[in-house]
Amino acid sequence: MPKHEHVSISVIRRLPRYYRFLGDLMKLGFSRISSQELSQRMGLTASQIRQDLNCFGGFGQQGYGYNVDMLHSELGSIMGTNMSYPVIIVGAGNIGRALAMNINFGATGFRLSAIFDNSPSVIGTTISGLTVMDVSELENYCRENRPKVAVLTIPRAAAPSVVSSLVDLGVKGFWNFSHYDFSVKYKEKGIIVENVHLGDSLMTLCYLIKSAGEE
């Protein structure tokens, strides 16, 4: 697999979207598609699509377009959808439970292996086939099972100490719903953080609706 060192984060963030659209096209029975057709469906310019995909080697053929199955599979392996990285969820509150039950971790390169919480009313319950473990078992669990990624669905105030422990225990990446801001020291250690701020998305919607109303 070639390395893609100079690919910008904006291009990387569009890959899952291409992958989704191609998956939909496969379900609809398409076997090939031109960059023009793909651009109309995705609301991007054809030249943007060509540029994006060229970052990873050209996949299209002049006059033919893209082979849908092949491009879907190539993008999947570029993103690592087959990696099956073990992931744990820390925090089995509303958001943690909803993610455990609704996110298809297997299809996105992960394997949900454990869920932790500190509340006696939640510990021992079953979510998505996993028994919620006491957060006091986190350290032993990580030493034995070496999870690669943690989903943080704990209150912000609880995050600093949990993050610090998890990094010491070898966790390399965080899917962070806690609103905790990872400091530069973690970046310097090579820790990867994907922050999700649902409130930011909702505020953007508010701005757009307000602006539309002012026209």
Place this chain on the structure above:
Amino acid sequence: MPKHEHVSISVIRRLPRYYRFLGDLMKLGFSRISSQELSQRMGLTASQIRQDLNCFGGFGQQGYGYNVDMLHSELGSIMGTNMSYPVIIVGAGNIGRALAMNINFGATGFRLSAIFDNSPSVIGTTISGLTVMDVSELENYCRENRPKVAVLTIPRAAAPSVVSSLVDLGVKGFWNFSHYDFSVKYKEKGIIVENVHLGDSLMTLCYLIKSAGEE
């Protein structure tokens, strides 16, 4: 309030982040901050911050920086955090429930006014102080209460007919968790859609972890 017609969506998407950081600074007791300090905390360049904020009129003073309270309040009113637009949640499954319980709609310009589902086991239960209504009551509810926005937390297959009804009933915006792709006709009607694809975020994390491992 001046209109901001030529502001790019990337700048708009950074506003909630500025707003969050400024809110944090207020809690920490900061009354003013230079664009340099703000840039270090946010991981953006000082010039980027000045450019972004200049889109809405300059808020800083040479040699003083930004007044934290004032900038926070100005950004809030630009985004419409005080608008209190009525919003309904359609789909009281795991994600719908988690959003109802965890998102601070009031702080982001909205007011959660009703929740709908089609499952007899969920209808009549209480979530976040609201009794879940039967989706068959949706039309009457909308005629009487004119919700501005709908959160779509229903399966993708159910979305087309629900969206079509809601638009006819005057809903102007959607916070869309359903993976349904709104067609161009809705855009032409001025419908605003904010799509949330949590899976895309997770796949981005997978790519970044995989890439880091290949270094």
